[in-house]
Amino acid sequence: MIPRYSRAEMVDIWSPESKFRIWFEIEAHACDALAELGVIPAAAAKTIWDKGGNAVFDINRIDEIERETKHDVIAFLTHLAEIVGPDARFIHQGMTSSDILDTCFNVQLVKASDLLLDDLDTLLTALKKRAHEHKLTITIGRSHAIHAEPTTFGVKLAQAYAEFARCRQRLIAAREEIATCAISGAVGTFANIDPTVEQHVAAKMGLAPETVSTQVIPRDRHAMFFATLGVIASSVERLATEIRHLQRTEVLEVEEYFSPGQKGSSAMPHKRNPVLTENLTGLARMVRSYALPAMENVSLWHERDISHSSVERMIGPDATITLDFALVRLTSVIEKLLVYPENMTANMNKFRGLIHSQRVLLALTQAGVSREDSYRLVQRNAMKVWEQGKDFLEELLKDEEVTSALSKAEIHDKFDLAYHTKHVNTIFARVFGP
Numbered sequence: 001m002i003p004r005y006s007r008a009e010m011v012d013i014w015s016p017e018s019k020f021r022i023w024f025e026i027e028a029h030a031c032d033a034l035a036e037l038g039v040i041p042a043a044a045a046k047t048i049w050d051k052g053g054n055a056v057f058d059i060n061r062i063d064e065i066e067r068e069t070k071h072d073v074i075a076f077l078t079h080l081a082e083i084v085g086p087d088a089r090f091i092h093q094g095m096t097s098s099d100i101l102d103t104c105f106n107v108q109l110v111k112a113s114d115l116l117l118d119d120l121d122t123l124l125t126a127l128k129k130r131a132h133e134h135k136l137t138i139t140i141g142r143s144h145a146i147h148a149e150p151t152t153f154g155v156k157l158a159q160a161y162a163e164f165a166r167c168r169q170r171l172i173a174a175r176e177e178i179a180t181c182a183i184s185g186a187v188g189t190f191a192n193i194d195p196t197v198e199q200h201v202a203a204k205m206g207l208a209p210e211t212v213s214t215q216v217i218p219r220d221r222h223a224m225f226f227a228t229l230g231v232i233a234s235s236v237e238r239l240a241t242e243i244r245h246l247q248r249t250e251v252l253e254v255e256e257y258f259s260p261g262q263k264g265s266s267a268m269p270h271k272r273n274p275v276l277t278e279n280l281t282g283l284a285r286m287v288r289s290y291a292l293p294a295m296e297n298v299s300l301w302h303e304r305d306i307s308h309s310s311v312e313r314m315i316g317p318d319a320t321i322t323l324d325f326a327l328v329r330l331t332s333v334i335e336k337l338l339v340y341p342e343n344m345t346a347n348m349n350k351f352r353g354l355i356h357s358q359r360v361l362l363a364l365t366q367a368g369v370s371r372e373d374s375y376r377l378v379q380r381n382a383m384k385v386w387e388q389g390k391d392f393l394e395e396l397l398k399d400e401e402v403t404s405a406l407s408k409a410e411i412h413d414k415f416d417l418a419y420h421t422k423h424v425n426t427i428f429a430r431v432f433g434p
Helices: 008-013 016-036 042-052 059-069 072-084 086-090 097-133 153-178 195-205 220-247 275-289 291-296 307-336 341-348 354-366 371-388 392-398 408-413 417-421 424-432
Strands: 138-143 146-152
Touching (some): 008 097, 008 307, 016 042, 016 059, 016 097, 016 195, 042 072, 042 086, 059 072, 072 086, 072 097, 097 153, 097 220, 097 307, 146 354, 153 220, 153 424, 220 275, 220 291, 220 307, 275 291, 354 371
Antiparallel strands (some): 138 146
């Protein structure tokens, strides 16, 4: 992932230094378990920790060895042997490369998940704060991008909060799905290594032993994980798109914060563009795109092949780094979002009361008019507003068929905005708790 869309804490999880440190810990913990079983000397296990535990692995040296061996794990083990000395012959006893690679990959995904969960928590806090701030800020709801009926901006943000709360629960499940360890040797039969070694390593690395590893950890787990990241990214895009629409010049109900000295266009000095949420839309597309190759990785040949390997070397860091950046950026957008209630009111009143058409329709049916006739009467007056710029309330009051069923007071009552906010407390209680 390019530095422009990366945060250091997440990038560090995927650095060569972090990867080789995890590889070492897997090998060293396995040696401890093997020593307990009497397979290797206890002194050797201690030497491996003493010499390798605080070692700084030479990335250039490992790369140099790999250029000759054409095998990354062997290159690392060769370099580790240079550090540990003769006792290095006891490292990797009965293990295969996938034991190291797959277990490490899952450790990295778990660490990445924890950062993403922190990101979601921060975003949820921001959404909750702004939702309560605008709990009763009335705005127009839109269907098909056309004025529908009033809602509140707080309800819009409450919806986003509920969606990201679901995302958080999905990520917790995905984290659990991916948090497995495989130390089972060639084709996963434990022929050359006892299953208790796997149990020991799993416990030390914060994982659970894989049920059946077949030499590699089954990739349906990873498919579920990356699909979950794709869903979270889609939720990011949903909220970003809402903000982009609401910032359009002819709408301008909200606006991204525009900092002093910021420039919107190289050609037009007046521009204040929704660049952050546009960026989030693009980043969401990338995160979603990583889900498909993860699903294609599920089908490996027999007990294993490495067709998944090149894919995961890319999508592991790229998907998590990108989503981490996107969630943090979205949080900042929400925290600093400029909200314009006056514009919301002006937009809502742009079509002179049309947004109350359903209430009039229902009132007519309750007064004894058939639904078909009620719809005809209301639509007849509504079209005058659309086509001639008339006032909806005035037209209704002049329509004798309408006033023969409803009194003027009853018609006026149907234009009360408070009617549309009477259950906002109920919605907020469902979302945020009582």
